[in-house]
Amino acid sequence: MIARARAAGVVRLITVSSFIGDAEACAALAARHDFIHFTAGVHPHEAKSFTPEAAEGIRRAAALPRAVAIGEIGLDYHYDFSPREAQRRVFCAQIALARELKLPVVIHTREAWDDTLRILGEERASEIGGVFHCFSGGTAEARRCLDLGFFLSFAGPVTFKNARDVAEAGAFAPLDRVLCETDSPYLTPHPHRGKRNEPANVLLVAAKIAALKGLTPEAVGEATTRNLEAVFRLA
Ligand SMILES: [Zn+2]
Numbered sequence: 490m491i492a493r494a495r496a497a498g499v500v501r502l503i504t505v506s507s508f509i510g511d512a513e514a515c516a517a518l519a520a521r522h523d524f525i526h527f528t529a530g531v532h533p534h535e536a537k538s539f540t541p542e543a544a545e546g547i548r549r550a551a552a553l554p555r556a557v558a559i560g561e562i563g564l565d566y567h568y569d570f571s572p573r574e575a576q577r578r579v580f581c582a583q584i585a586l587a588r589e590l591k592l593p594v595v596i597h598t599r600e601a602w603d604d605t606l607r608i609l610g611e612e613r614a615s616e617i618g619g620v621f622h623c624f625s626g627g628t629a630e631a632r633r634c635l636d637l638g639f640f641l642s643f644a645g646p647v648t649f650k651n652a653r654d655v656a657e658a659g660a661f662a663p664l665d666r667v668l669c670e671t672d673s674p675y676l677t678p679h680p681h682r683g684k685r686n687e688p689a690n691v692l693l694v695a696a697k698i699a700a701l702k703g704l705t706p707e708a709v710g711e712a713t714t715r716n717l718e719a720v721f722r723l724a
Contacts, residue, residue: 512550560595627654
């Protein structure tokens with residue numbers, strides 16, 4: 490899968506933690522491949538199992554070589570796998586950790602725009618910056634995220650025929666604030682929808698962003714690589 494990503498032209502790959510303990514596996518993978526970096530963090534689904542020891546684990550992982558961000562962190566009011574009160578508490582705690590470690594954040598937000606943006610504002614997250622991963626909003630939400638100084642990372646849904654709002658946001662967002670991702674193994678872009686997703690498919694996302702903006706896929710690839718290097722401080 491990594492070889493296919495390379496062959497497709499992927500030059501930077503971020504493997505993202507969701508669960509307590511993921512970060513160590515991500516760090517080990519990143520250590521074997523120069524073009525891979527990783528994040529450490531606890532997904533809102535897992536907020537209920539966030540402990541002081543988990544925070545220590547994130548701190549340890551974030552100190553390893555090739556760690557670039559704290560994430561995925563955020564709020565998911567669609568599934569509510571953890572109580573919302575716990576999600577908000579753990580989100581705040583991890584933003585504070587990111588501020589302390591001077592790392593950007595990778596945000597997961599679903600059906601929770603108001604609380605997500607309010608907490609990011611209150612916790613002064615714009616001082617560290619970061620990415621809204623798998624951006625799912627329309628232009629109104631895009632504007633609010635951009636105003637906070639964040640980048641918008643588009644994934645498979647921008648290629649879906651029924652995702653008009655996200656496509657409008659993709660057309661609207663300035664090229665120097667856009668990233669492309671796959672969220673593998675989920676959210677496989679058109680025309681492979683229904684199959685397991687993998688990093689090589691990021692080219693389909695970039696091609697869609699290019700079509701929305703009237704640019705070449707190469708121009709989008711170059712810009713999003715530059716943006717990735719800027720937000721994760723790899724330049
Ligand atoms: Zn996510």
